[in-house]
Amino acid sequence: MAVQIEFVSSKTLKQLSSEKKIAMVLESVKKNEILVLEEPLTLDEERMLIRETMKVISKKFPGIEISSLSPQEEDLRSQFIRFIGGRTSGLTVVGPANLVREMKKDPNKLRVLTK
């Protein structure tokens, strides 16, 4: 199966409500795309995503694999970077479970293993 990876910019994500973000993620992974979100999902959004995923699981769609790298700790430097419109890292990767076997992470690294 061909692997299609889609990057979603922080700017796009900021314009979406949590509900719309979750709907967009699910729509893409159901089309067998791996999504890289430039802005990580919040813990609450991750909870919502798991819940909404469970509602659409079928014989063809067994669910998702997800992993997030947290943004940098909120120190003065990162506050300044944010103030001038910059980003202080962090991202979420979501893929369909029938394509992504596993996502392994340590605090600063993320590996996506496909089938």
Add this chain to the structure above:
Amino acid sequence: MLGWIFGLFGKKKQFSLGLYGPPNSGKTTLANRISLDWTGEPVGKVSEIPHETRQVQKKEHIELKVDGKRFSMNLLDMPGIATKVDYREFIPYGLELKEAQQRAKEATKGIIEAIKWLEHVDVALVVLDSTEDPYTQVNLTIIGNLEARKIPVIIVANKIDSKKAKPDRIKSAFPQYKLVEVSALKGDNIHKLYKEIASSN
């Protein structure tokens, strides 16, 4: 003040204890161990097939006495939380196709139910399998959501009786939480866990 007055008259503290974690981490084995210790009755059936617990299983009004402190708790054994439920994974365990599909359907509902309950427990035991990598997004999401709701979390590094157990990995993944290493199956360190539960509510 009220608590002090109730204490004088021997009123017991009551709270709900939720057992969270991924599938097959030993939540029901632990729930059974706790319930058998204090009531003589188990909570639910245990199986090697993932998602055996597909509904929240409750054991209410369990009376505990730990270090002279008495309290009453409702034990809530939650379905394991996962991001995927694939019916094909149940077939190697000997389930027929339709049985496996039905199990998957029930498991997804169980996960939704467990997520709903996140807001309704007073203390949470997050039960993790010491033989598995603890650094998964599901574990982080469960623990993070409990913390965001200010629910006291005790991490239970289970299955320490296994030769493959590496509870230190859990300790280093979640250094900021209380952690008790146990074997729910054999009962190792269960009293340490009761002490932590007693001090968390």
